[in-house]
Amino acid sequence: MAETLSSSLPSSRREFVETAGRLCQRFGLPRSTGQIYGLLYLAPSPLSLDDIAELLSISKASASTGTRQLLSWHAIKQIWVPGDRRDHFEAVGDLHDLLRAGYEKFFRPKLERSVSKMDHLLVCLEADRKAGLLTKEEHAFCKERLAHLRSLQTRVQKLLPLAEKFL
Amino acid sequence: MAETLSSSLPSSRREFVETAGRLCQRFGLPRSTGQIYGLLYLAPSPLSLDDIAELLSISKASASTGTRQLLSWHAIKQIWVPGDRRDHFEAVGDLHDLLRAGYEKFFRPKLERSVSKMDHLLVCLEADRKAGLLTKEEHAFCKERLAHLRSLQTRVQKLLPLAEKFL
DNA sequence: CAGTTCGTTCAATTCTGATTGAACGAATAA
DNA sequence: TTATTCGTTCAATCAGAATTGAACGAACTG
Structure with missing residues (x-):
């Protein structure tokens, strides 16, 4: 249902896609994944895999892996479009939920593992x-430094x- | 002044180095830089470039770039060891200061740029x-979503x- | 003064991980 | 049934960043 977009985006959306891509990249995530989310975040109606691939000029393979990644994070969801056999995708707009979930799924486990480490x-x-x-002296010094680090960890655990x- | 370390580390310090390296890597920083900081964080006395290179089994070039990187972040400092012409390095133990500086130097500017963007x-x-x-509709939709994002940004700015x- | 020692720089190499094209299986359509 | 469409997977490729060796200049040493 993206025939109105034909094959290019208004500059506002194009720039947004670029920004989202770079943001993801900074956090060590694939750029294309961020671009997909950016594209969908400003898409008034759900887009199919082919729409995504064409609008972003990426392969359908990338679009597929990217969307599955985003789905696993609950950052986008699949939408059934009557009369169209293809999957369509739509961004989850509530970033607050997204952040909470990201914390639960990513940061918290990592923090906990670092504590046991x-x-x-x-x-x-x-x-x-x-x-x-x-x-x-070496023993005392290391013990003190590790304890320092350990206390910082628990403070972070309380803060988040x-x-x-x-x- | 690392002759007591000869050419290997006790397992506790070795594991710590590894952990620090991986942590850095996750954040998109060079692994070796994290390893250097980890090594120095648990070093009872300052280490020279050669000590670092040997203990971590990395080239002196890497050790040099890594230490300069860490110096620029004020994560380590140079120590003058009487009678030794070489630079020696010591970790800044106060991680609280380090975090504050990291926020000021990295996150804040990035946040501000994202706001103007x-x-x-x-x-x-x-x-x-x-x-x-x-x-x-497209205009209204995008405007609403961008506004949402914008408000999240200001909340983050207040939070940090x-x-x-x-x- | 030559001869070392240090630390840095830089081009070349190596690694890591993103991206792709091609092939496949499942689901639909004819 | 056969043909087509859709989405995923996987081996191969590609890009970007980390790492290195070699070369250099500056500072020391004898």
Whole structure:
């Protein structure tokens, strides 16, 4: 249902796509994925895979992997368009939900893993000490620094839920 | 002054280096830079470029660029060791300061640029509209979505200084 | 003064991961 | 049924960034 777009975008939407792509890239995500989200975010009606591929000048393969990625993050959803066999996609506009989900799915698990990693390192440090691999000063110094880091982690863990509420 | 380390690290420090390297990599920074910071963070005494290169098994060129990078972020500092002509490096332990600086230097400018970009896009949208490139609905839809994004930006701008204070 | 030692720079290489074309299976249409 | 459309997968390619070796200039040393 994108016949009105034929094969190009108004400059506002084109620039938005570019910005979204670069933003994603900065965060280590594929640029094309960001472009797809940007495209859909300003699309008044759902777009098919072919629309996306053509409007962004990317292969259908990229469009497919990108949309599946975005679907897995619940950043876009599939829309059934009566009389059209193809999948159509639409951006989830509520970025607040998106951020919350992103935090739950990405940051929180990573943070938790980093906390256990830290605990493991403290254990490791004691083992090294017992094995006589560390001088007394080295041991004390490392322990202090690791503890510092550890306390920062817990502060971050406390902060993020608050931040989410604030937004 | 790393002769006690000869050419290998206790497992606790080795794992820490690895973790720090991967963390950096996730954020789009060179892995070796993170490794260098990790190495120095748990180093009881300052290390020379050669120490770093040897302990991490990287070239001196990498060590040089990595340390200069970290210096520019004030994440490490140069230490003069009497009787040794070489530069020595030591990690800045206060991660709170480091985070604050990182925010000021990286996130804030990026946020500000994204805000002006947004304003530009709104102008752009009006131009497209006047040029008849947009239907009424498309225009209304885009305007609403851009406004939504814009308001999120300002909320983030307000949040970050608070978060910094909280940590 | 030559002879070292340091640290940096830069062109070349290597790695990593995004992107693609082609092939495939499933679903629809004729 | 056969033919077509659609979406996904996968091996191959491509691009961009990290890493390196080699060369250089500056600062020391004897």
